[in-house]
Amino acid sequence: MAEREGGPRPGGRSARVQASVHRAVRALLARMDRAEVTIPLIAAEAGVTPSTIYRRWGELNELLADVAVERLRPDMGPVETGSGRGDLLAWAEQYAEEMSSGIGREMIRDVLAAEGAAGPRRCCGYARQQIATIAERAAARGEDFPDLDAVLDGVIAPILFRILFDEALGGKRVGELVEGVFAGVGRRSVPASA
Amino acid sequence: MAEREGGPRPGGRSARVQASVHRAVRALLARMDRAEVTIPLIAAEAGVTPSTIYRRWGELNELLADVAVERLRPDMGPVETGSGRGDLLAWAEQYAEEMSSGIGREMIRDVLAAEGAAGPRRCCGYARQQIATIAERAAARGEDFPDLDAVLDGVIAPILFRILFDEALGGKRVGELVEGVFAGVGRRSVPASA
DNA sequence: CTCCAAACGCAAATAATTTGCTTTTAGCGC
DNA sequence: GCGCTAAAAGCAAATTATTTGCGTTTGGAG
Structure with a gap:
C-alpha cells in the first residue's frame, strides 16, 4: 500500500524516466494547447528519446491518460x-x-x-x-x-x-x-x- | 427540418464525398479494430485522397466523432x-x-x-x-x-x-x-x- | 453560358511513428 | 562486492502519416 505503481525501485532509471516524462507532460499542458502537444515535443522536454515514450506508452492518448489519472x-x-x-x-x-x-x-x-x-x-x-x-x-x-x-x-x-x-x-x-x-x-x- | 446538415446539395460532389467517407469509416470499423483505422486507409476505402479528409475533418478523432454522432x-x-x-x-x-x-x-x-x-x-x-x-x-x-x-x-x-x-x-x-x-x-x- | 469560390486531386515536403540493433542499468545469485 | 541477465533506454534508418502549394473540377449565382 506504500508503493504507488510500476517502477521496480523509486530511484531507478525507469522511475526517473517516468517521472521526467510526466513532469514534461504537465509542463507542456500548462504552457500550450493540448492539440499542439506531441510525443516528440514531450520527449524533448523530458530529455528522453521519442522511441522510449512510444515503447512505454504506445500513443499520446495513453500517456495523457496516465498523467491525468495520477492528477x-x-x-x-x-x-x-x-x-x-x-x-x-x-x-x-x-x-x-x-x-x-x-x-x-x-x-x-x-x-x-x-x-x-x-x-x-x-x-x-x-x-x-x-x-x-x-x-x-x-x-x-x-x-x-x-x-x-x-x-x-x-x-x-x-x-x-x-x-x-x-x-x-x-x-x-x-x-x-x-x-x-x-x-x-x-x-x-x-x-x-x- | 428536412435537410440533414452540411452539404450544399444532396447530390453534389461534396455530399458524395462525405457520404463515401462515412460509409468507409463504418465499413472499416466493422471489419477491424479501431486502433488500426487510419486516415489513409479510410481514404483508400472511400476512393478519395487523404488530404481531402485532412482538410475537411482535421484529424481522425473528429471524423470518427462525426460518424458516431450520426449513428x-x-x-x-x-x-x-x-x-x-x-x-x-x-x-x-x-x-x-x-x-x-x-x-x-x-x-x-x-x-x-x-x-x-x-x-x-x-x-x-x-x-x-x-x-x-x-x-x-x-x-x-x-x-x-x-x-x-x-x-x-x-x-x-x-x-x-x-x-x-x-x-x-x-x-x-x-x-x-x-x-x-x-x-x-x-x-x-x-x-x-x- | 460564364464566372467565382469552394472543394478536390496530386505530389512534394515535413513530421511522426516504428523498428532493428547497441548500450546502459537495475536486480540477482554468488 | 562482482559479474550475469534481462528489461529498459538510446540511436538511427525505414516506414508511415500529415501538411502544404498548386492546378483542376464542380456546384451555384448572376
Whole structure:
C-alpha cells in the first residue's frame, strides 16, 4: 500500500524516466494547447528519446491518460463537517467544481479516451473511496447514510454526465442532488413502507 | 427540418464525398479494430485522397466523432406502451442496452474525444428529445411525469456514467432508476409536503 | 453560358511513428 | 562486492502519416 505503481525501485532509471516524462507532460499542458502537444515535443522536454515514450506508452492518448489519472487521485480525505450530509455536500461541491474546470474536463476526457477501461475505473474508484470514507464516518456516528451506489448514481453520475455532455451543474443543483439521495435513504433494499 | 446538415446539395460532389467517407469509416470499423483505422486507409476505402479528409475533418478523432454522432441519432420515436412510466422504462432499457454494447461504448468515447463540445451536446439533445416526446404524450393523457432534468440526471446520467467509468447497469437497476424519478415527481419546484 | 469560390486531386515536403540493433542499468545469485 | 541477465533506454534508418502549394473540377449565382 506504500508503493504507488510500476517502477521496480523509486530511484531507478525507469522511475526517473517516468517521472521526467510526466513532469514534461504537465509542463507542456500548462504552457500550450493540448492539440499542439506531441510525443516528440514531450520527449524533448523530458530529455528522453521519442522511441522510449512510444515503447512505454504506445500513443499520446495513453500517456495523457496516465498523467491525468495520477492528477485525479485525491491527495487528501474528504473534509469533516460534523455530519454525513454535510460531508457529502461539501465533497460533492468541491468535486463538481474541480471537474468542471477546463483542466478537469480535459483530464476526464483524456482518461476516457484511453484504450482500456482501467483508467476510468480507477477514477471511479477514487470517488468511491472518498464516499466510503464519508459513509464510514457517518456510520461511526450512528447516522443513516445512503448506499454507495445510490450516491454514485444520484450525485457523481449527474455531475460528470453534465460536464461531459451538456453544461456543468451549479452548486445549487449539486445540493439538490445530495438532498435527493438522502431523501431516498433506506427506500431501496429495505422492504419497508413500500 | 428536412435537410440533414452540411452539404450544399444532396447530390453534389461534396455530399458524395462525405457520404463515401462515412460509409468507409463504418465499413472499416466493422471489419477491424479501431486502433488500426487510419486516415489513409479510410481514404483508400472511400476512393478519395487523404488530404481531402485532412482538410475537411482535421484529424481522425473528429471524423470518427462525426460518424458516431450520426449513428447515435435515434431513427424513430420512443415506443408507446400506454403510460409515461412504461414508455420511459422501455426507452431507458433499450437505450442502456444499445449504449452498453461494444460499438455503442466506442461511439460514445469517439464523440467525447472530439475537440468541441458540439458532439456530446447533440447526443444529449437526442436523448432529451426522446424523453420530451414521452413527457408530452404523458401530459396529453393527463399523467404526472418527472421533469426533463430529473430524468436526465436520474436515469440517463447513471446509465452513461456506469458505462464510461465502471460497468454497465443491468435492466433491473435501470428499472429502479426509472422508479426513482417517478417517486420524486413533484418534489422539486413544488413546495408541497416538504 | 460564364464566372467565382469552394472543394478536390496530386505530389512534394515535413513530421511522426516504428523498428532493428547497441548500450546502459537495475536486480540477482554468488 | 562482482559479474550475469534481462528489461529498459538510446540511436538511427525505414516506414508511415500529415501538411502544404498548386492546378483542376464542380456546384451555384448572376
